[in-house]
Amino acid sequence: MEMTGAKILMECLLEQGVDTVFGYPGGTILNVYDALYHYQDRIQHILVSHEQGASHAADGYARSTGKVGVCFATSGPGATNLVTGIATAYMDSSPVVFITCNVSQNLIGKDAFQEVDITGIAMPITKCTYLVRDPADIADTVREAFALARSGRPGPVLIDIVKNATAEKAEYEYLPREKHTSTGRLAGLIRRARTSSLKMPEPNQDDVNILVDMIAQSKKPMLICGGGVVRGRAHREFREFAHRIDAPVAITLMGGGGISGTDELATGMIGMHGSKASNMACDGCDLLIAVGCRFSDRVALKPATFARQAKIVHIDIDRAEIDKNVQTDHHIIGNAKQVLELLNRKVPQYNHSEWKKYVFSFPTETEYDENEYVLTPKQILSTISRLSPEDTIVATDVGQHQMWAIQHFHFDYPGQLLTSGGFGAMGFGLGAAIGAKVGNPDKHVIHITGDGSFRMNCNELATEEFYKLPILTFVFNNHRLGMVRQWQELTYDKRFFMTTTERGPDFVKLAEAYGLKGAQVHTVEELEAAIQEGMAEAKQGRGYVVDCIIQEGELVRPMVSGGMHITEFLVN
Amino acid sequence: MEEKLRTLSVLVENESGVLSQIARLFSRKGFNIESLAVGTTDDPHISRMTIEVRANDNHTNLMCAQLSKMVPVHSVKLLVPGHSIRRELVLYKVRARNSEDKNEIIQIANIFRGAIIDVSKETLTLSVIGDEKKTDAVQELLEGFGIVELVRTGMIALERGKYTINEDTKEKGEFNYGKDVL
Numbered sequence: 067m068e069m070t071g072a073k074i075l076m077e078c079l080l081e082q083g084v085d086t087v088f089g090y091p092g093g094t095i096l097n098v099y100d101a102l103y104h105y106q107d108r109i110q111h112i113l114v115s116h117e118q119g120a121s122h123a124a125d126g127y128a129r130s131t132g133k134v135g136v137c138f139a140t141s142g143p144g145a146t147n148l149v150t151g152i153a154t155a156y157m158d159s160s161p162v163v164f165i166t167c168n169v170s171q172n173l174i175g176k177d178a179f180q181e182v183d184i185t186g187i188a189m190p191i192t193k194c195t196y197l198v199r200d201p202a203d204i205a206d207t208v209r210e211a212f213a214l215a216r217s218g219r220p221g222p223v224l225i226d227i228v229k230n231a232t233a234e235k236a237e238y239e240y241l242p243r244e245k246h247t248s249t250g251r252l253a254g255l256i257r258r259a260r261t262s263s264l265k266m267p268e269p270n271q272d273d274v275n276i277l278v279d280m281i282a283q284s285k286k287p288m289l290i291c292g293g294g295v296v297r298g299r300a301h302r303e304f305r306e307f308a309h310r311i312d313a314p315v316a317i318t319l320m321g322g323g324g325i326s327g328t329d330e331l332a333t334g335m336i337g338m339h340g341s342k343a344s345n346m347a348c349d350g351c352d353l354l355i356a357v358g359c360r361f362s363d364r365v366a367l368k369p370a371t372f373a374r375q376a377k378i379v380h381i382d383i384d385r386a387e388i389d390k391n392v393q394t395d396h397h398i399i400g401n402a403k404q405v406l407e408l409l410n411r412k413v414p415q416y417n418h419s420e421w422k423k424y425v426f427s428f429p430t431e432t433e434y435d436e437n438e439y440v441l442t443p444k445q446i447l448s449t450i451s452r453l454s455p456e457d458t459i460v461a462t463d464v465g466q467h468q469m470w471a472i473q474h475f476h477f478d479y480p481g482q483l484l485t486s487g488g489f490g491a492m493g494f495g496l497g498a499a500i501g502a503k504v505g506n507p508d509k510h511v512i513h514i515t516g517d518g519s520f521r522m523n524c525n526e527l528a529t530e531e532f533y534k535l536p537i538l539t540f541v542f543n544n545h546r547l548g549m550v551r552q553w554q555e556l557t558y559d560k561r562f563f564m565t566t567t568e569r570g571p572d573f574v575k576l577a578e579a580y581g582l583k584g585a586q587v588h589t590v591e592e593l594e595a596a597i598q599e600g601m602a603e604a605k606q607g608r609g610y611v612v613d614c615i616i617q618e619g620e621l622v623r624p625m626v627s628g629g630m631h632i633t634e635f636l637v638n
Numbered sequence: 639m640e641e642k643l644r645t646l647s648v649l650v651e652n653e654s655g656v657l658s659q660i661a662r663l664f665s666r667k668g669f670n671i672e673s674l675a676v677g678t679t680d681d682p683h684i685s686r687m688t689i690e691v692r693a694n695d696n697h698t699n700l701m702c703a704q705l706s707k708m709v710p711v712h713s714v715k716l717l718v719p720g721h722s723i724r725r726e727l728v729l730y731k732v733r734a735r736n737s738e739d740k741n742e743i744i745q746i747a748n749i750f751r752g753a754i755i756d757v758s759k760e761t762l763t764l765s766v767i768g769d770e771k772k773t774d775a776v777q778e779l780l781e782g783f784g785i786v787e788l789v790r791t792g793m794i795a796l797e798r799g800k801y802t803i804n805e806d807t808k809e810k811g812e813f814n815y816g817k818d819v820l
Contacts, residue, residue, distance in 0.1 A: 189659055190666055194709050197655075214709065218816040255817070258712060270808070385812040386703040399812040 067239070071201030072101035072232040075165070078208035079109060081243055084136050086127065086504055088112045088120040092140020093180060095167040097232035099138075112504060112533060114497070115525040117144050121151020122497025122523075123504070124162045128155070130459055130481045130502040132299060134215050135162040141169055142180030145226070146187065150491050152222050153191040157488025158320060159297055161220035163211050164188075170230040171199055185226045193221040199228050201236035206250035209241070213252055219384040220297055269400030269408060276396055277355070277379055278412045284353035286421040287313040288373075290336060290365075293320025293487065294358015294382060294402045296480040301325065303406035304357065310410060312418045314425045316344035318359045319472055322483035327476025331422075334430045337365040337632070339469045339622050342428040345632045348373050350424070357381045358402045361391040362488065363628060369393075371631050381405050432473060432623045438589065443470035443542065445590055446614050450512065450540060451475050453597045458510045459484065459502045463495035463519030466548035469622040471514045493522035496539070500526060503535040510604070511535075517543040518567060527580035527609070536604035538597070539611045541573050544618045552621050556636055577611035584611035639694035643672065645717040645724060645795050646702065647803050651710040652678055652685040660687065660711075663704055669693060673726075675792035684712065686803075688794045706813040713810065715803045717795050724795040727765060728773045729755070733784035734762045746779050761786055769793075 069077070075098060079087070087109055091099045102111055114120040117139045124135030135155075139148050145166040155162045169178040185195040193214050196207045204227065211223040241249065247256050281287060289311075295304050301324055308315050308331050315325050316336035325332055334341035336348055348354065354376040359365065361380075366372040369392045377395040380388055381402065388397045398405050434442040447470060460475060461484040462468045468485055477483045484502055486494040499513040520541050530537050542548075551565040577584035583603055585596040593614065600610035624635045650656050657676060664671050673690040693701065698716060705714045717724075734740045740762060747754055747764045750772060756763035766776050770793075777785070797803070 185655070186658070189655075190662060195655075255709070258814075258817075270812075384707065384816050385809070386700075386707040386816075388703070390700060390703070399815050 067237070068235050069238050070097065070101065070233055070235050071204050071227065072097040074201060074204045074236060074238045075208065075227070075232070076101050076105045076109065077238055077240065078205050079136065080105075081209070081241065081246075082134065082212045083243070084109060084134075086110045086112065087136045087138055088114060088123040088127070088501065089138030090114055090117045090120055090140070090144060091138075092144045094141040094169055094229045095138060095144070095232075097229065098165075098167060111138075112500070112529065114500075114529050116523065117147035118150055118493065119497040119500070119523055119526040119529065121148045121162075121164070122154065122491075122494050123501035124164075125151060125155045125160050126461060126484050126498030126501030127505040128160050128162050128501075129158075129484050129498070131505040132481060133505070134212055135160070135501065137162060137164050139164070139166050140180065141167055141184070142182045144180075145182055145184035149187060149191070150489075150493075151497075152188055152224065154486050154489040154491045154494060155222040156191045156193075158486065159220050159293060160222065161215040162222045163215050164222060164224045166224065166226045167232060168197070168226050168228050171228045172230075174228060185224065188224045191222070192224050195224045195226070197226045197228075198231055201231045201234045204231065204236070205238055205241075206252070209246040209250065210252045210255070213246060269398050269405045273396070273398045274405065274408050274412065277398060277409065280353055280377060280379065280396065281311050281413055281416070285418070286351045287311050287353040287355065287418065288347050288351035288376070289313050289315045290354065290356040290359050291315055291317045291321040291324035292357055292359025293318065295321055295324035296358075298358065298383070298402040299480050300357075300401075300403035300406055301480050303403055303410060305329065306410050307406045307413070310413050310415055312416045312422065313355075314343070314347050314422060316340065316347065318362075318365055319485060319487040321359065322472050322485070323477035323480045326478045328478070332430070333425060335472055338367060338626055338628065339473070339624065340626070340632070341430045341432070341473070342624060342635075342638075343425055343430045345624075345626070346428045347425040349375070349633045351376045353377050353379070355379045355381065357406070358383070360387045363391070366392045367626055368629055368631050441587070441589060441593065441614055441616050443467070443616065443620060444474045446540065446542070446593060446616070447471060447474035449590055449593050450597065453594065453601075454512060455510045457482065458512055459499075459506060461485070461495045461499035461502060461511065461513045463515040464490045464492045465516045465519055466552065466620070466622050467514055467516045467519075467542035469549075470542070475514075492519040495519060496523055496526045496530070496537075499537045500529055500533075500535055503537055504533070511537050513537050513539040515539060515541055516548060517541055517545060517573070518547045520573065521567075521571075524576060527577065527582060527611075530609045531581045534607035535609065536607055537609045538600045538604065539609065541611065541613045542616055543573070543613050544616045544620060546618050548620070549622070552625075555621070556625070557627065573611055573613040577609075582609050582611060584613060586613040586615065588615050639696060641692050641694050643690055643692055644698050645719075645722065645793065646689045646691070646705070647715045647717055647795060648687040648689060648705055649679070649712040649803055650685050650687060651712070652683050653710065656685070656710045659708065660689075660705070663708070664689070664691065664701070667701065667704065669697070669701065673790075673792045675794045688792065690793055706810070707816060709817060713803050715797070717797060721799070722795050722797050724769045724793050725767055726769065726773060726793045727767050727791045728776070729763060729765050729789050730776065730780055730785055731761050731763045731787040732780050733760060733786055735760055739783055743780070743783060746776065750776050752776065
């Protein structure tokens, strides 16, 4: 059937089962929005305040639902406003398809109004970028883009379509998703992967057997649960594996939810702000099995001495991660779920109680001096956790509050924690929370942020209010850019500079300006009352902002400086 | 670790944007490409790139891994000096005002199995094929006459013997796992 490029795009989104798109219209993408007008009964469009918010929302949607997120933006500034969101999705391996439109073919390269080479800009922060000039190529490209975004190690893909290609007509024929791999370039891609006779439909058996032997010889094994367990939704297999080999489990920031935070083997986060138990275990173990993590500089602070007594085994889907940051002794390439299933079939039950006793003699959580006059981060988080439904989704921004959230709020399943780990983009949280709520309307969604991060993208409160997305925002407000201040305090002789933010807005009034309610709290009692009111507001479909005043000097503890050995704690 | 000149042979999809993607990968990982040659293969959909960089063992391995991971890349092979042949075509335009100079330059060309491919009243242009040892030697000899212009194709290389870049290795299978789209 002959139809316009824009209509083909809509049909292709339906082929993929897309029912929600986040975005912002503009001149060049008008044809697409005009097509969307006729499809609005099947594809819901969430209009945000700023394209960055849309990019984070599509990312949060993808992370929380496991589906591919979709985000629309126009050319030029619309497209460049997505860049932070694309990079965030790329660093955290989140499957999002970004669709932008560029100026018409006859204007390309002429420095036309709102023209920018977004495929060039996005190249290093996507799995792939496409510039589509012919409406006949749209279907093939969209099918390939979605397959790529969710396959292997997931990640963002960008499609840039020139405006005239969205208006011109081409032949389109419906093709069910299962048949996409049999046509066009996708078929070629698959054929190529198959030309290698050693292509592994399953993880390599010999590699798995080697690890089984290594486990048998180990007296002090340890596991790291990385983002791969979360993306691969391999939490059940991971839990079984951990309990089989009876090893303590540390999580990375991205691994939050890969194993329940309350599991008896969980030692908390590892690395720069890792718990004592995790870091000491890493230093003392004789076998370290890292699943779906990339040994970033925040985990393997000093690669040369990382797990210095241990044989390091790396299980990952991406071959390019092996030996990138830390030299490993053995690796298995494969999907976390598949590899762990295989291992669980082959590994007998072990008991390492003495080793566990040693590891758990160190604290897995930091304690704070508590009194009734001030709020500590731990008090806030345990109060929120206590009063929230069990499967609450938590989106965080970036900074001290983010570290506190992962240290004290225990996550139980993949997709429960949404945080910008690799890229560390402040302003990620509210957008992500919106995406999560749209994707999971039945779940309670909270947004944990700091006053600095919230100030960045609080404009999305308008989106939250308009679409009746009841998100509870908790601002950890110390009137400071806390994490940077912490570095100034500890490594710059307390020369606090440009980190004091004793300025507006009043976050409660800000919420009111957006048609929402809020409260400022100074004590646990006030916090409890605010949460109750927030929950009642949520039932009415309204969001709520809790401005939690905390001490300016509060630090994220413990802390190991970048580049130092993992047990050389700068603060305890 | 010692930095050496490395020769990478890469098979890629023959489509627009791939060259820039590969070149940018090198620059963003902090490598300076010493030489780059691209051309189609017997299959018009596939191009072969020969890339030379100066790097240590560790960085070379990382580079190969990053290249192998890219969607348009079919295969990557690090060519070992003793087991591969490397060739480059260099064109030299040399000043040759009198017949004495011309004769001498023609002799140099003959010794190095080069060819005179253009002649004018004041210049000769000769082409020489070889690795850098040979082309540098020619350059040194011609400098006395005055080199007006010089251009290189960039090094191309192939493995010696029956082995090819298409050989299936365990590593290649591992990379394909990540690219598998099913």
